[in-house]
Amino acid sequence: MSSSIDLDNEIKAYALRGVIEYGKTTPGNVLPKLFQHGLKKEDIKTIMPQITKIVSEINKLKKDAAEKEYPKYEKYVVKREEKEKGIPEIDIKKGMKVVTRMAPEPSKYNHLGHAMTFLLNYLYAKKYNGKCLLRFEDTNPEKVSQEYVDAMKSDVLDYLEIKPDAIRFVSDDMPLLYEYAEKLIKMEKAFMCFCNREKMQDLRHKGIECECRMKAESHNMEEWKLFLKGKFKEGEAVLRVKGDMKSQNHVMRDSVLFRQINAKHYRHGTKYKVWPMYDFYNPIEDSFMGITLILRSNEFDLRVELQDYIKDLLKLDKQMIVQYGRFNVIDFTTKGREIRELVESGELIGWDDPRLITLRALKRRGITKEAIYELTNQVGLSKNQVNLDFDIIAAINRKIIDKTSNRYFFVPNSISLKIINHPDTEETEIPIHPNKPEVKRVLPVSAADISISKQDYETFKGKEIRLLRLYNVKLPIKGKKAQFTSLENKDIPKITWVSLGTNTKVLMPDGNWIKGKSDSGILNLKEGNIIQFERFGFCRCDKNKKGICEFWFSHK
Numbered sequence: 069m070s071s072s073i074d075l076d077n078e079i080k081a082y083a084l085r086g087v088i089e090y091g092k093t094t095p096g097n098v099l100p101k102l103f104q105h106g107l108k109k110e111d112i113k114t115i116m117p118q119i120t121k122i123v124s125e126i127n128k129l130k131k132d133a134a135e136k137e138y139p140k141y142e143k144y145v146v147k148r149e150e151k152e153k154g155i156p157e158i159d160i161k162k163g164m165k166v167v168t169r170m171a172p173e174p175s176k177y178n179h180l181g182h183a184m185t186f187l188l189n190y191l192y193a194k195k196y197n198g199k200c201l202l203r204f205e206d207t208n209p210e211k212v213s214q215e216y217v218d219a220m221k222s223d224v225l226d227y228l229e230i231k232p233d234a235i236r237f238v239s240d241d242m243p244l245l246y247e248y249a250e251k252l253i254k255m256e257k258a259f260m261c262f263c264n265r266e267k268m269q270d271l272r273h274k275g276i277e278c279e280c281r282m283k284a285e286s287h288n289m290e291e292w293k294l295f296l297k298g299k300f301k302e303g304e305a306v307l308r309v310k311g312d313m314k315s316q317n318h319v320m321r322d323s324v325l326f327r328q329i330n331a332k333h334y335r336h337g338t339k340y341k342v343w344p345m346y347d348f349y350n351p352i353e354d355s356f357m358g359i360t361l362i363l364r365s366n367e368f369d370l371r372v373e374l375q376d377y378i379k380d381l382l383k384l385d386k387q388m389i390v391q392y393g394r395f396n397v398i399d400f401t402t403k404g405r406e407i408r409e410l411v412e413s414g415e416l417i418g419w420d421d422p423r424l425i426t427l428r429a430l431k432r433r434g435i436t437k438e439a440i441y442e443l444t445n446q447v448g449l450s451k452n453q454v455n456l457d458f459d460i461i462a463a464i465n466r467k468i469i470d471k472t473s474n475r476y477f478f479v480p481n482s483i484s485l486k487i488i489n490h491p492d493t494e495e496t497e498i499p500i501h502p503n504k505p506e507v508k509r510v511l512p513v514s515a516a517d518i519s520i521s522k523q524d525y526e527t528f529k530g531k532e533i534r535l536l537r538l539y540n541v542k543l544p545i546k547g548k549k550a551q552f553t554s555l556e557n558k559d560i561p562k563i564t565w566v567s568l569g570t571n572t573k574v575l576m577p578d579g580n581w582i583k584g585k586s587d588s589g590i591l592n593l594k595e596g597n598i599i600q601f602e603r604f605g606f607c608r609c610d611k612n613k614k615g616i617c618e619f620w621f622s623h624k
């Protein structure tokens with residue numbers, strides 16, 4: 069074989085990545101990565117000089133120079149494929165073109181349950197090389213707004229990296245929806261009704277048809293035109309489907325298809341006053357957009373019968389439906405109205421409050437996109453209701469972030485100690501991550517200022533403890549003077565500490581802040597970095613500038 073093996077680009081890529089992540093790298097870090105590029109064990113000897121040479125060149129680069137260089141080589145790096153089981157197969161008819169949709173109403177911030185529904189529809193479209201469309205169901209001007217459209221983009225599309233093949237707004241289809249309404253009127257399957265709400269409630273309850281139902285088609289059409297022009301008062305008239313007033317399913321008893329809402333629409337202003345109900349636009353939009361597959365929860369839904377009835381009347385396409393158990397997240401409020409009240413009263417800090425499972429709350433706490441994908445894969449098509457609690461989410465997320473989260477020290481509610489008879493230690497080196505023992509962070513040590521947490525102080529006062537990876541001291545029973553005892557790594561409690569620490573605040577899942585001190589390594593962190601404070605938990609860096617260091621607690 070030839071004297072050199074052609075893996076220079078790969079070596080450069082991994083070396084650059086090492087420099088970007090840790091400041092420098094070693095041949096030992098690069099070598100193992102090369103096996104996935106076809107390097108054989110017997111070639112190690114041959115390739116080592118190449119690796120050593122390239123690594124020493126790359127190590128001369130500063131981090132920003134390495135960052136500039138890396139994109140040229142990124143394509144040589146194999147992203148390790150996660151051993152995920154993926155979503156289960158479904159029985160797609162041969163030759164069927166899969167088109168799914170995500171159909172949010174932009175009237176709220178989406179939470180984890182919504183995300184999983186969106187993801188299922190998205191992932192199945194990907195799995196079967198189909199398309200996934202995004203449809204904003206924005207036909208209630210009183211509830212929908214641009215704020216929630218934007219939130220859908222940032223919370224769902226950006227955070228979860230979902231790329232819909234097209235984006236549509238139901239409110240842009242009003243002329244089409246009016247056209248279909250007129251079709252029903254002409255077929256004598258819809259009629260204008262002027263009965264008041266109480267009367268209609270009573271008649272529907274008793275299964276008696278109202279007199280409006282008897283009108284001629286031309287009469288209905290005339291009234292419908294006036295309705296569209298806004299000639300009636302809000303609430304005075306509605307368009308109803310001619311259903312079956314004797315049906316066991318009350319949804320079939322002449323339900324409303326269109327009602328008047330005068331409120332200004334965020335997209336169309338006051339152009340339209342007559343707005344369709346979900347059961348009407350949903351079958352039309354699905355058919356019009358060419359949707360072929362719908363994944364939805366199997367809650368007993370009386371409305372399906374009405375939607376199917378409308379599909380039959382208007383000769384619309386039917387979709388393949390796959391049902392799954394509802395996702396229920398325990399102990400978290402998910403009701404939009406409830407959350408809005410709590411936000412407005414100041415009880416919650418916002419829609420991203422850590423006590424919520426809105427996507428923006430999860431993102432800000434450091435729950436990764438990958439965790440939400442994996443959760444969806446795991447529970448995706450369960451037939452029964454899925455009860456999720458945060459521990460399940462945390463367990464999945466922990467597996468993902470543990471590998472990449474660098475370690476730091478944080479002592480909550482810190483107490484500063486002075487160490488007596490201490491050795492002359494000015495700094496100590498600590499691995500940044502247990503999997504990377506060769507990459508160290510340097511902690512300054514001043515025996516005149518070692519902080520430990522109040523809880524550790526209370527638990528271990530009067531006892532000998534080891535300051536993690538530093539030395540052993542005996543804590544005082546009271547006061548601030550601790551006695552150095554030895555360097556030996558003995559079997560005694562080991563606690564975290566910081567010296568000359570940085571004031572740090574952590575927002576906990578209950579909405580309370582914990583103040584303390586952390587090691588100055590955190591000053592290099594950027595907003596969005598997820599780290600682990602040893603013995604404390606995983607946290608996401610939320611703010612880190614001008615002396616303000618704030619983290620959001622992810623989980624243990």
Ligand SMILES: [Zn+2]
Pocket residue numbers: 260261262263278279280281
């Ligand atoms: Zn009536």
